[in-house]
Amino acid sequence: MGIKGFLTKLVTGGSQDTYSRTRGTEGYVRLETEADFAAGLNAPERYVSVYKLRGFSDVDGCTGQLSEGNIVLLDIKPLADRSMTELKHAIDEIKEICVSMGADIAGLGENHLILTPPNVKILRAKGDGFESTMKRIRSQMA
Template sequence: MKNFFSSLKKLRKSKHEDEDENIGEEEYVEIDTEKERERLDKVIVRPFVMEDFSDIKDVLDVLREGHTIALINIKPLKDKDLVELKRAINKLKKTCDAIEGDIAGFGDDYIVVTPSFAEVYRTKSTKAVSED
Protein backbone atom coordinates (compact mmCIF):
# COMPACT_ATOMS: atom_id res chain seq x y z
CA MET A 1 0.00 0.00 0.00
CA LYS A 2 2.90 2.28 0.79
CA ASN A 3 4.29 1.73 -2.70
CA PHE A 4 0.95 2.61 -4.21
CA PHE A 5 0.88 6.06 -2.57
CA SER A 6 4.50 6.66 -3.48
CA SER A 7 3.81 5.90 -7.12
CA LEU A 8 0.79 8.25 -7.09
CA LYS A 9 2.92 10.99 -5.57
CA LYS A 10 5.59 10.55 -8.26
CA LEU A 11 2.98 10.51 -10.98
CA ARG A 12 1.43 13.71 -9.67
CA LYS A 13 4.80 15.47 -9.51
CA SER A 14 5.69 14.45 -13.05
CA LYS A 15 2.38 15.87 -14.38
CA HIS A 16 3.04 19.25 -12.73
CA GLU A 17 6.58 19.32 -14.10
CA ASP A 18 5.27 18.69 -17.64
CA GLU A 19 2.79 21.57 -17.27
CA ASP A 20 5.58 23.87 -16.06
CA GLU A 21 7.68 22.99 -19.10
CA ASN A 22 4.80 23.82 -21.49
CA ILE A 23 4.35 27.32 -20.07
CA GLY A 24 7.20 28.75 -22.12
CA GLU A 25 5.95 27.32 -25.43
CA GLU A 26 4.07 29.49 -27.92
CA GLU A 27 0.36 29.00 -28.26
CA TYR A 28 -1.54 29.35 -31.50
CA VAL A 29 -5.03 30.74 -31.83
CA GLU A 30 -7.22 28.94 -34.29
CA ILE A 31 -9.38 31.29 -36.34
CA ASP A 32 -12.87 30.09 -37.06
CA THR A 33 -13.56 30.90 -40.70
CA GLU A 34 -17.22 29.94 -40.26
CA LYS A 35 -17.71 33.07 -38.11
CA GLU A 36 -16.68 35.25 -41.04
CA ARG A 37 -19.10 33.43 -43.32
CA GLU A 38 -21.91 33.86 -40.77
CA ARG A 39 -21.25 37.59 -40.66
CA LEU A 40 -21.56 37.77 -44.43
CA ASP A 41 -24.75 35.71 -44.33
CA LYS A 42 -26.57 38.09 -42.00
CA VAL A 43 -29.94 39.30 -43.16
CA ILE A 44 -30.22 42.98 -43.97
CA VAL A 45 -33.52 44.82 -43.70
CA ARG A 46 -33.12 47.74 -46.06
CA PRO A 47 -35.51 50.62 -46.78
CA PHE A 48 -36.01 51.96 -50.29
CA VAL A 49 -37.95 54.93 -51.64
CA MET A 50 -39.45 54.52 -55.08
CA GLU A 51 -39.69 57.92 -56.73
CA ASP A 52 -39.29 56.69 -60.30
CA PHE A 53 -39.53 53.38 -62.17
CA SER A 54 -35.74 53.36 -62.52
CA ASP A 55 -35.42 53.10 -58.71
CA ILE A 56 -36.61 49.50 -58.99
CA LYS A 57 -33.20 48.36 -60.30
CA ASP A 58 -31.46 48.78 -56.92
CA VAL A 59 -34.23 46.87 -55.16
CA LEU A 60 -34.10 44.00 -57.64
CA ASP A 61 -30.31 43.76 -57.43
CA VAL A 62 -30.24 43.35 -53.64
CA LEU A 63 -33.15 40.91 -53.71
CA ARG A 64 -31.33 38.70 -56.20
CA GLU A 65 -28.31 38.57 -53.87
CA GLY A 66 -30.60 36.82 -51.40
CA HIS A 67 -29.65 38.44 -48.08
CA THR A 68 -31.91 41.50 -48.04
CA ILE A 69 -35.48 42.12 -47.01
CA ALA A 70 -36.67 45.24 -48.83
CA LEU A 71 -39.08 47.74 -47.29
CA ILE A 72 -40.21 49.94 -50.15
CA ASN A 73 -41.95 53.29 -49.75
CA ILE A 74 -44.09 53.60 -52.87
CA LYS A 75 -45.87 56.85 -51.95
CA PRO A 76 -43.73 59.20 -54.09
CA LEU A 77 -44.28 57.08 -57.22
CA LYS A 78 -47.94 56.55 -56.35
CA ASP A 79 -48.48 60.31 -56.15
CA LYS A 80 -46.54 60.86 -59.37
CA ASP A 81 -47.66 58.14 -61.80
CA LEU A 82 -49.94 55.16 -61.11
CA VAL A 83 -49.09 53.45 -64.40
CA GLU A 84 -45.37 53.44 -63.54
CA LEU A 85 -46.21 52.19 -60.04
CA LYS A 86 -48.13 49.23 -61.48
CA ARG A 87 -45.21 48.47 -63.80
CA ALA A 88 -42.79 48.57 -60.88
CA ILE A 89 -44.99 46.32 -58.73
CA ASN A 90 -45.35 43.81 -61.57
CA LYS A 91 -41.57 43.77 -61.99
CA LEU A 92 -41.17 43.20 -58.22
CA LYS A 93 -43.70 40.36 -58.29
CA LYS A 94 -41.99 38.62 -61.20
CA THR A 95 -38.60 38.85 -59.51
CA CYS A 96 -40.12 37.69 -56.24
CA ASP A 97 -41.59 34.64 -57.98
CA ALA A 98 -38.24 33.91 -59.64
CA ILE A 99 -36.33 33.97 -56.34
CA GLU A 100 -39.20 32.15 -54.58
CA GLY A 101 -39.62 35.05 -52.20
CA ASP A 102 -42.66 36.76 -50.72
CA ILE A 103 -44.24 40.15 -51.33
CA ALA A 104 -46.94 42.00 -49.40
CA GLY A 105 -48.25 45.49 -48.95
CA PHE A 106 -48.72 47.07 -45.58
CA GLY A 107 -50.41 50.37 -45.11
CA ASP A 108 -51.14 52.30 -48.26
CA ASP A 109 -47.59 53.36 -48.91
CA TYR A 110 -45.28 50.40 -48.24
CA ILE A 111 -44.42 47.05 -49.80
CA VAL A 112 -42.20 44.42 -48.20
CA VAL A 113 -40.31 41.92 -50.37
CA THR A 114 -38.42 39.00 -48.87
CA PRO A 115 -36.03 36.37 -50.26
CA SER A 116 -36.85 32.66 -50.23
CA PHE A 117 -35.81 32.03 -46.62
CA ALA A 118 -38.35 34.50 -45.19
CA GLU A 119 -42.12 34.72 -45.29
CA VAL A 120 -44.44 37.64 -44.57
CA TYR A 121 -46.91 36.99 -41.77
CA ARG A 122 -50.35 37.93 -43.03
CA THR A 123 -53.32 39.11 -41.03
CA LYS A 124 -56.57 40.68 -42.16
CA SER A 125 -54.88 44.09 -42.20
CA THR A 126 -52.03 42.89 -44.45
CA LYS A 127 -52.94 43.49 -48.06
CA ALA A 128 -52.00 41.10 -50.80
CA VAL A 129 -50.19 42.85 -53.63
CA SER A 130 -52.36 42.42 -56.69
CA GLU A 131 -52.24 43.46 -60.29
CA ASP A 132 -54.98 45.88 -61.27
Template sequence: MGSKGFMDKIFGNKPAAEAEEYTEIDLSEYEQAIGEGPAETYVRVAELTSLAQIPELKREIYNGNIVIVDITPIKGDSLTRDRALKDLKQVAIDVNGDIAGLGENQIIVTPMSIKIDRTKFTAK
Protein backbone atom coordinates in the same frame (compact mmCIF):
# COMPACT_ATOMS: atom_id res chain seq x y z
CA MET B 1 -56.55 42.80 -64.18
CA GLY B 2 -57.03 46.56 -63.70
CA SER B 3 -54.73 48.63 -61.51
CA LYS B 4 -57.36 48.75 -58.73
CA GLY B 5 -57.54 44.95 -58.61
CA PHE B 6 -53.75 44.65 -58.66
CA MET B 7 -53.40 47.17 -55.81
CA ASP B 8 -56.11 45.42 -53.77
CA LYS B 9 -54.26 42.12 -54.22
CA ILE B 10 -50.98 43.64 -52.95
CA PHE B 11 -52.34 45.94 -50.24
CA GLY B 12 -55.70 44.45 -49.37
CA ASN B 13 -58.95 46.35 -49.63
CA LYS B 14 -59.62 48.76 -46.74
CA PRO B 15 -62.85 50.75 -46.57
CA ALA B 16 -62.33 54.50 -46.96
CA ALA B 17 -64.08 55.07 -43.62
CA GLU B 18 -61.12 53.54 -41.80
CA ALA B 19 -58.96 56.66 -41.89
CA GLU B 20 -55.89 56.13 -39.77
CA GLU B 21 -54.62 58.91 -37.56
CA TYR B 22 -50.97 59.85 -38.08
CA THR B 23 -48.77 60.26 -35.00
CA GLU B 24 -45.08 61.18 -35.15
CA ILE B 25 -42.97 58.84 -33.01
CA ASP B 26 -39.37 59.65 -32.09
CA LEU B 27 -37.40 56.39 -32.22
CA SER B 28 -33.95 57.96 -32.20
CA GLU B 29 -33.06 56.54 -28.80
CA TYR B 30 -33.79 53.01 -30.09
CA GLU B 31 -31.88 53.30 -33.37
CA GLN B 32 -28.44 52.41 -32.06
CA ALA B 33 -26.86 49.54 -33.92
CA ILE B 34 -26.56 46.46 -31.77
CA GLY B 35 -23.19 44.83 -32.21
CA GLU B 36 -20.57 45.52 -34.84
CA GLY B 37 -19.64 43.73 -38.03
CA PRO B 38 -21.45 42.62 -41.15
CA ALA B 39 -24.73 40.70 -41.22
CA GLU B 40 -25.86 37.90 -43.48
CA THR B 41 -29.15 39.66 -44.26
CA TYR B 42 -29.99 43.35 -44.10
CA VAL B 43 -33.34 45.12 -44.00
CA ARG B 44 -33.02 47.90 -46.56
CA VAL B 45 -35.44 50.83 -46.76
CA ALA B 46 -36.01 52.72 -50.02
CA GLU B 47 -38.23 55.47 -51.36
CA LEU B 48 -39.28 54.72 -54.91
CA THR B 49 -39.43 57.82 -57.10
CA SER B 50 -38.92 56.27 -60.56
CA LEU B 51 -38.56 53.02 -62.44
CA ALA B 52 -34.83 53.74 -62.76
CA GLN B 53 -34.46 52.55 -59.14
CA ILE B 54 -35.95 49.11 -59.78
CA PRO B 55 -32.66 47.43 -60.86
CA GLU B 56 -30.99 48.44 -57.56
CA LEU B 57 -33.98 47.21 -55.51
CA LYS B 58 -33.92 43.93 -57.43
CA ARG B 59 -30.17 43.59 -56.82
CA GLU B 60 -30.74 43.96 -53.07
CA ILE B 61 -33.36 41.21 -53.09
CA TYR B 62 -31.21 38.91 -55.25
CA ASN B 63 -28.38 39.51 -52.74
CA GLY B 64 -30.62 38.11 -49.98
CA ASN B 65 -31.74 41.33 -48.33
CA ILE B 66 -35.23 42.31 -47.21
CA VAL B 67 -36.41 45.52 -48.87
CA ILE B 68 -39.10 47.86 -47.57
CA VAL B 69 -40.18 50.28 -50.28
CA ASP B 70 -42.10 53.51 -49.74
CA ILE B 71 -44.15 54.04 -52.90
CA THR B 72 -45.68 57.37 -51.83
CA PRO B 73 -43.86 59.39 -54.55
CA ILE B 74 -45.22 57.20 -57.38
CA LYS B 75 -48.59 56.30 -55.87
CA GLY B 76 -50.46 58.81 -58.06
CA ASP B 77 -48.86 57.53 -61.28
CA SER B 78 -50.72 54.28 -61.86
CA LEU B 79 -48.60 53.24 -64.84
CA THR B 80 -45.29 53.61 -62.95
CA ARG B 81 -46.72 52.16 -59.73
CA ASP B 82 -48.19 49.09 -61.40
CA ARG B 83 -45.02 48.43 -63.42
CA ALA B 84 -42.83 48.75 -60.30
CA LEU B 85 -45.08 46.43 -58.29
CA LYS B 86 -45.18 43.91 -61.14
CA ASP B 87 -41.36 43.94 -61.39
CA LEU B 88 -40.91 43.53 -57.62
CA LYS B 89 -43.50 40.76 -57.50
CA GLN B 90 -41.62 38.93 -60.28
CA VAL B 91 -38.36 39.20 -58.30
CA ALA B 92 -40.09 37.72 -55.25
CA ILE B 93 -41.29 34.82 -57.40
CA ASP B 94 -37.83 34.38 -58.99
CA VAL B 95 -36.07 34.06 -55.62
CA ASN B 96 -38.89 32.09 -53.94
CA GLY B 97 -39.40 35.03 -51.60
CA ASP B 98 -42.52 37.01 -50.79
CA ILE B 99 -44.12 40.45 -51.27
CA ALA B 100 -46.84 42.19 -49.28
CA GLY B 101 -48.22 45.63 -48.55
CA LEU B 102 -47.46 47.39 -45.28
CA GLY B 103 -50.32 49.83 -44.96
CA GLU B 104 -51.21 51.99 -47.94
CA ASN B 105 -47.80 53.32 -48.99
CA GLN B 106 -45.19 50.66 -48.31
CA ILE B 107 -44.40 47.20 -49.56
CA ILE B 108 -41.97 44.63 -48.27
CA VAL B 109 -40.13 42.17 -50.50
CA THR B 110 -38.26 39.25 -48.99
CA PRO B 111 -35.62 36.92 -50.42
CA MET B 112 -35.53 33.14 -50.48
CA SER B 113 -36.88 31.23 -47.49
CA ILE B 114 -38.40 34.31 -45.82
CA LYS B 115 -42.19 34.41 -45.98
CA ILE B 116 -44.49 37.16 -44.73
CA ASP B 117 -47.17 36.14 -42.26
CA ARG B 118 -50.20 38.22 -43.19
CA THR B 119 -52.05 37.70 -39.93
CA LYS B 120 -51.69 40.38 -37.31
CA PHE B 121 -50.95 39.33 -33.78
CA THR B 122 -50.95 41.05 -30.42
CA ALA B 123 -48.75 40.37 -27.42
CA LYS B 124 -50.34 38.10 -24.86
Protein backbone atom coordinates in the same frame (compact mmCIF):
# COMPACT_ATOMS: atom_id res chain seq x y z
CA MET C 1 -17.31 2.85 -35.83
CA GLY C 2 -19.77 0.82 -33.84
CA ILE C 3 -22.18 1.89 -31.15
CA LYS C 4 -19.50 1.34 -28.49
CA GLY C 5 -17.13 3.77 -30.23
CA PHE C 6 -19.94 6.28 -30.66
CA LEU C 7 -20.92 6.12 -26.99
CA THR C 8 -17.28 6.37 -25.92
CA LYS C 9 -16.85 9.54 -27.99
CA LEU C 10 -20.14 10.90 -26.68
CA VAL C 11 -19.21 10.30 -23.02
CA THR C 12 -15.62 11.52 -23.39
CA GLY C 13 -16.69 14.62 -25.29
CA GLY C 14 -14.92 13.73 -28.52
CA SER C 15 -15.60 16.14 -31.34
CA GLN C 16 -18.02 14.98 -34.01
CA ASP C 17 -15.56 16.30 -36.57
CA THR C 18 -13.24 13.40 -35.78
CA TYR C 19 -15.81 10.81 -36.79
CA SER C 20 -14.94 8.87 -39.88
CA ARG C 21 -16.21 5.81 -41.59
CA THR C 22 -13.99 3.17 -43.05
CA ARG C 23 -16.80 1.62 -45.05
CA GLY C 24 -18.55 3.19 -48.02
CA THR C 25 -21.10 5.92 -47.43
CA GLU C 26 -23.83 4.22 -49.43
CA GLY C 27 -27.05 4.11 -47.44
CA TYR C 28 -25.84 6.64 -44.86
CA VAL C 29 -27.37 10.01 -44.18
CA ARG C 30 -24.90 12.83 -43.55
CA LEU C 31 -25.55 14.50 -40.20
CA GLU C 32 -24.63 18.06 -39.35
CA THR C 33 -21.33 18.29 -37.49
CA GLU C 34 -20.18 20.93 -35.04
CA ALA C 35 -18.20 22.55 -37.86
CA ASP C 36 -21.32 22.72 -40.06
CA PHE C 37 -23.25 24.32 -37.21
CA ALA C 38 -20.47 26.84 -36.52
CA ALA C 39 -20.31 27.72 -40.22
CA GLY C 40 -24.03 28.56 -40.06
CA LEU C 41 -23.35 30.93 -37.18
CA ASN C 42 -20.78 32.73 -39.32
CA ALA C 43 -23.25 33.26 -42.16
CA PRO C 44 -22.92 36.55 -44.05
CA GLU C 45 -24.65 39.53 -42.50
CA ARG C 46 -28.12 40.40 -43.71
CA TYR C 47 -29.61 43.87 -43.71
CA VAL C 48 -32.95 45.62 -43.89
CA SER C 49 -32.77 48.12 -46.76
CA VAL C 50 -35.16 51.04 -47.06
CA TYR C 51 -35.96 52.29 -50.58
CA LYS C 52 -38.19 54.97 -52.01
CA LEU C 53 -39.73 53.99 -55.32
CA ARG C 54 -39.48 57.20 -57.34
CA GLY C 55 -39.48 55.60 -60.78
CA PHE C 56 -39.27 52.35 -62.70
CA SER C 57 -35.47 52.67 -62.64
CA ASP C 58 -35.48 52.07 -58.85
CA VAL C 59 -36.74 48.50 -59.37
CA ASP C 60 -33.23 47.19 -60.10
CA GLY C 61 -31.80 48.64 -56.89
CA CYS C 62 -34.39 47.17 -54.55
CA THR C 63 -34.47 43.76 -56.26
CA GLY C 64 -30.66 43.72 -56.25
CA GLN C 65 -30.71 44.06 -52.46
CA LEU C 66 -33.25 41.27 -52.34
CA SER C 67 -31.06 38.95 -54.41
CA GLU C 68 -28.21 39.59 -51.93
CA GLY C 69 -30.45 38.15 -49.19
CA ASN C 70 -31.51 41.45 -47.63
CA ILE C 71 -35.03 42.45 -46.61
CA VAL C 72 -36.34 45.52 -48.44
CA LEU C 73 -38.87 48.02 -47.09
CA LEU C 74 -40.20 49.87 -50.10
CA ASP C 75 -41.95 53.25 -49.88
CA ILE C 76 -44.18 53.47 -52.97
CA LYS C 77 -45.74 56.86 -52.17
CA PRO C 78 -43.31 59.01 -54.22
CA LEU C 79 -44.18 57.10 -57.41
CA ALA C 80 -47.87 56.81 -56.48
CA ASP C 81 -48.05 60.60 -56.21
CA ARG C 82 -46.41 61.00 -59.62
CA SER C 83 -47.82 58.23 -61.83
CA MET C 84 -50.17 55.41 -60.91
CA THR C 85 -49.57 53.73 -64.27
CA GLU C 86 -45.80 53.64 -63.78
CA LEU C 87 -46.34 52.45 -60.20
CA LYS C 88 -48.46 49.54 -61.42
CA HIS C 89 -45.81 48.55 -63.98
CA ALA C 90 -43.03 48.82 -61.39
CA ILE C 91 -44.90 46.72 -58.83
CA ASP C 92 -45.80 44.12 -61.46
CA GLU C 93 -42.09 43.87 -62.37
CA ILE C 94 -41.08 43.58 -58.70
CA LYS C 95 -43.70 40.89 -58.12
CA GLU C 96 -42.50 38.94 -61.17
CA ILE C 97 -38.89 39.09 -59.94
CA CYS C 98 -39.95 38.00 -56.44
CA VAL C 99 -41.86 35.02 -57.81
CA SER C 100 -38.98 33.99 -60.07
CA MET C 101 -36.46 33.95 -57.20
CA GLY C 102 -38.81 32.48 -54.59
CA ALA C 103 -38.90 35.70 -52.59
CA ASP C 104 -41.98 37.03 -50.79
CA ILE C 105 -43.79 40.37 -51.08
CA ALA C 106 -46.52 41.95 -48.95
CA GLY C 107 -48.14 45.32 -48.43
CA LEU C 108 -47.54 47.28 -45.23
CA GLY C 109 -50.30 49.81 -45.03
CA GLU C 110 -51.17 51.90 -48.07
CA ASN C 111 -47.77 53.20 -49.06
CA HIS C 112 -45.24 50.50 -48.24
CA LEU C 113 -44.26 47.04 -49.41
CA ILE C 114 -41.93 44.56 -47.79
CA LEU C 115 -39.81 42.24 -49.92
CA THR C 116 -38.13 39.26 -48.28
CA PRO C 117 -35.50 36.88 -49.68
CA PRO C 118 -36.34 33.21 -50.32
CA ASN C 119 -35.25 32.09 -46.84
CA VAL C 120 -37.67 34.52 -45.10
CA LYS C 121 -41.43 34.08 -45.44
CA ILE C 122 -44.13 36.57 -44.46
CA LEU C 123 -47.05 35.48 -42.27
CA ARG C 124 -50.19 37.21 -43.48
CA ALA C 125 -53.53 38.04 -41.91
CA LYS C 126 -56.40 37.24 -44.25
CA GLY C 127 -57.37 40.17 -46.48
CA ASP C 128 -54.26 42.21 -45.74
CA GLY C 129 -51.12 42.71 -47.70
CA PHE C 130 -49.99 42.86 -51.26
CA GLU C 131 -53.24 41.98 -53.02
CA SER C 132 -55.27 44.62 -51.14
CA THR C 133 -52.58 47.20 -51.96
CA MET C 134 -52.77 46.24 -55.65
CA LYS C 135 -56.60 46.49 -55.60
CA ARG C 136 -56.30 50.00 -54.17
CA ILE C 137 -53.80 51.00 -56.87
CA ARG C 138 -55.98 49.57 -59.65
CA SER C 139 -59.10 51.30 -58.32
CA GLN C 140 -57.27 54.66 -58.26
CA MET C 141 -56.24 54.15 -61.89
CA ALA C 142 -59.85 53.65 -63.04
